[in-house]
Amino acid sequence: MLLWLAISLMTGAAIMAVLWPLRSRAGDGVSDGQADLAVYRDQLAEIERDRASGLIGAAESEAARNEVARRILRVAGAEAAERAAGGADRRRRVAAVVALIGVPLFAGGLYFALGSPQLDGQPLAARLDAQPSGADVAILVRRVEEHLATNPDDGRGYEVIAPVYMRLGRYEDAARAWQNAIRLDGSDVRRQNGLGEALLAQSGGVVTAEAKAAFEAAQAADAKDPRARYFLGLAAEQDGRPQDAAAIWSALAADTPADAPWQPMLAAALARVGAPAAPAPGPSAEDVAASQQMSAQDRDAMIRGMVDRLSQRLAEKGDDLDGWLRLMRAWNVLGEGAKARDAAAKARVQFAADGQALGRIDALARELGLGS
Structure with missing residues (x-):
């Protein structure tokens, strides 16, 4: 109001x-003339x-x-x-x-x-992430650049504009913006990875020493960060150390969910260095046997969590025969015979047209005493 x-x-x-000043003078009386x-x-x-x-x-x-x-x-x-x-x-x-x-x-x-004055303003970062038109991006970039020219210590401003520079193909400007953000606001996983990728793009896909240092700093901040681990594996491959690259990528593959967006890229990288593809997630017989060394409560929680994840994955994508066999074995070890038989029945429906797959399912069912 x-x-x-x-x-x-x-x-x-x-x-x-x-x-x-434009008011009428008609009432002022007789004119001079x-x-x-x-x-x-x-x-x-x-x-x-x-x-x-x-x-x-x-x-x-x-x-x-x-x-x-x-x-x-x-x-x-x-x-x-x-x-x-x-x-x-x-x-x-x-x-x-x-x-x-x-x-x-x-x-x-x-x-x-x-319009409405009650609507919240949209921050600059949100407008940039919303993929505006080319003209809008140019206007926003110019405004941010003008702001940074008068406020050179605004680390957040550099962090906002750096990804936009990357989308525009201005890799050198993106690297400089990430460097300023790190200098002003400190190092973290996102900034170091952003700097490393900008340097990587600037060099045409080569992991330079400076880019490698950025990815190493990102991994130091988060040892499990998949982006830094992937590019460090790429650095090893480009340095002529395929075995080191295979080791890095294999460890990453072991921690990668099956539906991770970078999984296909990781599988291709493993194939380049001759490493076997990552095994499908889910408990193996060795996982279940190792759980016997744990307390009953911890063992049950660990195994059931793994089995539930495998069961959910197979419900979404059921063409993994080895996954179905592991699920049958896991339910059997947990004493869930009915669930093991249900898994066998679902696997038979999934592979009804594959005689060889049906033979493996029936053989395991007989081994586990589930019936054929």
């Missing part, structure tokens, strides 16, 4: 400031009286009359020009009133229809 009151007062003050004409008419009458009384001669009275007549004509012309100008002034006043009152009313109505 206070906002609208302030806007209304400011709008009214602006309108009055413009309209006050009309007063002059009255005086000249009195002079003509006086000249006529003087001539009649013989105070002046005919020639003098005629000359005086001519002079007064010229003055009357001059004043009459000025009056006509003033009347014409007055009409133009009235038109200008009407146009000013329409512009100063009509335009705010129209704009206010349009705002009430389409």
